[in-house]
Structures are given as structure tokens and as C-alpha cells.
Amino acid sequence: DSGVTQTPKHLITATGQRVTLRCSPRSGDLSVYWYQQSLDQGLQFLIQYYNGEERAKGNILERFSAQQFPDLHSELNLSSLELGDSALYFCASSTHSGDTGELFFGEGSRLTVL
Amino acid sequence: QKEVEQDPGPLSVPEGAIVSLNCTYSNSAFQYFMWYRQYSRKGPELLMYTYSSGNKEDGRFTAQVDKSSKYISLFIRDSQPSDSATYLCADGGATNKLIFGTGTLLAVQP
Numbered sequence: 001d002s003g004v005t006q007t008p009k010h011l012i013t014a015t016g017q018r019v020t021l022r023c024s025p026r027s028g029d030l031s032v033y034w035y036q037q038s039l040d041q042g043l044q045f046l047i048q049y050y051n052g053e054e055r056a057k058g059n060i061l062e063r064f065s066a067q068q069f070p071d072l073h074s075e076l077n078l079s080s081l082e083l084g085d086s087a088l089y090f091c092a093s094s095t096h097s098g099d100t101g102e103l104f105f106g107e108g109s110r111l112t113v114l
Numbered sequence: 115q116k117e118v119e120q121d122p123g124p125l126s127v128p129e130g131a132i133v134s135l136n137c138t139y140s141n142s143a144f145q146y147f148m149w150y151r152q153y154s155r156k157g158p159e160l161l162m163y164t165y166s167s168g169n170k171e172d173g174r175f176t177a178q179v180d181k182s183s184k185y186i187s188l189f190i191r192d193s194q195p196s197d198s199a200t201y202l203c204a205d206g207g208a209t210n211k212l213i214f215g216t217g218t219l220l221a222v223q224p
Contacts (some may be wrong), residue, residue, distance in 0.1 A: 002157060033212075042120075042216030043158070043202060056211055090157055102148075103212060105157030 003027065006091050006106035014114055018079040021109045025072055025093030031055070032074040033094070033103060034066055038087040049074055081113045117141050118205055120215030129224050133190040137203035137215045140184065144205040144213075147179050149188045152200045152217065161201075162188065193222045 003026035013019055025032050034046040045058035049068035060066075063081075068074045078085060088110050092103040120137045127133055135149075146165045150158035162177040164170045170177045178187040186203055200217040 002159065004157070035214075043214035045211045045213065048211075058211055092157075102160045102163065103158075105159065107155070107157050 002104040002106060004091060004093050004104050004106035006089075006109050008109055009107065010110045010112075012112045012114065013081060015081055015083060017081050017113075018077065019081065019111065021076040021078070021089050021091075021111075023074045023076070023091030023093075023106060025074070025091075026104050029093035029095050029104070030072065031094045032068055032072070033092040034060075034074070034076050035090040035092065035105075036087050037090060037108070043090070046076070078111070081111075083113050086111055086113045116216075117213045118203060118215040120203055121218055122216050124219040124221060126221045126223060127193055129193060129195060129222055131193050131222070133188075133193050133197070133220060133222075135188040135190075135201050135203075135218050135220070137186045137205075138184055139186070139205050139213075141205070141213075142184070146206050147177070147186050148204040148206075148212070149175075149177055150202040150204055150214070152202060154199075158202055158214075190220075193220075195222045195224045198222050 005024040007022045030051045033048045037043045046060040047066050048056040052068050063079050066076045088108040090108045092105045118139045149162040151161045152158040167181045174191045176189040198221050200219050202217040203215040206212045
């Protein structure tokens with residue numbers, strides 16, 4: 001158990017809809033990362049937050065947004081969903097803000113868009 | 115060209131075999147190199163972490179980095195069925211992004 005909690009574990013929705021994925025980092029970790037994993041693209045970095053502030057951005061679509069709250073949990077919002085958004089979404093946390101060091105991953109949220 | 119390239123496999127070996135997993139990277143700014151292991155339906159977990167060129171050993175696992183050729187390898191000795199998983203190489207640099215390879219699926223047959 002990594003100590004990172006993600007909900008929901010599975011989500012099935014329709015195209016055009018909006019969903020919110022939630023992540024609670026390990027106790028004491030200030031950085032939260034979001035990754036998308038699909039069969040053809042592998043694990044793609046989306047965005048990082050450190051202590052409530054956006055720290056780095058990857059290949060995150062404009063339809064996606066994220067935030068980190070004062071209690072350090074994070075949410076990833078996916079809107080106007082398309083079939084191609086079906087993937088595993090992982091949250092990871094670490095103690096670091098810059099040099100990432102070890103990332104601790106949750107078990108992921110599997111999103112299926114029909 | 116992807117920043118980190120990895121053969122997706124699958125790779126199937128008999129129990130006890132030596133396994134070699136490889137990645138190449140293109141970004142000279144990468145400063146540290148990691149191997150993550152991901153079991154089916156689980157999140158990735160860190161296996162090995164190194165900053166420098168050369169070898170680093172941890173039990174049955176050896177990570178090798180050659181910065182001059184931008185090549186990283188993971189060797190598994192005396193492979194076990196419990197080693198069956200997807201192995202992801204990951205590289206990072208001055209930015210906060212950790213770039214992952216697509217992963218190699220390994221199956222160790224008993």
C-alpha cells in the first residue's frame with residue numbers, strides 16, 4: 001500500500017460528460033502529480049501541484065483541469081469527454097517540489113467513455 | 115521521437131533466467147534514472163533509482179546507466195514468477211516532469 005488513495009476506482013460515462021477524479025496523497029507529501037496511462041501512449045505526465053500551487057504542466061488537454069486544496073488532496077476534472085479519454089488516471093505524491101525523487105502512485109482510476 | 119523509448123515486449127522467460135530490459139533516451143538534460151515495476155491492476159512502484167553512469171545493485175536487480183550513449187538497462191538475476199510485471203524506465207531532469215517509457219511486459223514462466 002503506497003499510502004496514496006484514489007477514487008473512484010472505476011468510472012463509466014458517456015461522451016460529452018464531465019467527471020472528477022480525486023486523490024489523497026501520502027501523509028506529509030506536499031506534491032501531487034497526475035498521469036494518464038493508455039495502451040498506446042504509456043504513462044503520460046499531465047500536471048503537478050506543490051502545496052496548492054501548480055508547479056509543472058505536461059500534455060494536459062484544455063478540457064482537463066486540476067487543483068490542489070488546502071488539505072493537500074487534489075482533483076482532476078475531465079470535461080467534454082471523448083472516447084479517446086478512456087484510460088487509467090494515476091495520482092502520485094512525493095515530498096519534493098523540484099527534483100522529483102521517488103513518486104508514490106495510487107492504484108489509479110479507470111475511466112471508460114462510451 | 116519520444117524522449118524515452120522502450121521495447122514494449124512482451125518478454126517471456128523461464129524461471130531462473132537472467133532478464134535484460136532496456137531503454138534509450140534523447141534528452142541530455144536528464145540527470146536521474148529510475149525503474150518502476152507495475153503489477154497488473156496496480157500503480158507503479160519504484161524499484162531502482164540512480165543519478166550516475168555505471169551500475170547499481172540491489173539484490174537480484176542491477177540498474178546500468180550509460181550517459182554517453184543515453185542507454186539504461188535493468189538486469190534481473192534468477193528471475194522468479196513473482197517478477198512478472200510491466201517494467202517502466204523513467205528519466206528526469208531539471209524540470210519537475212518524470213518521463214516514462216511505455217513499459218516492457220515481462221512474464222516469468224515457472
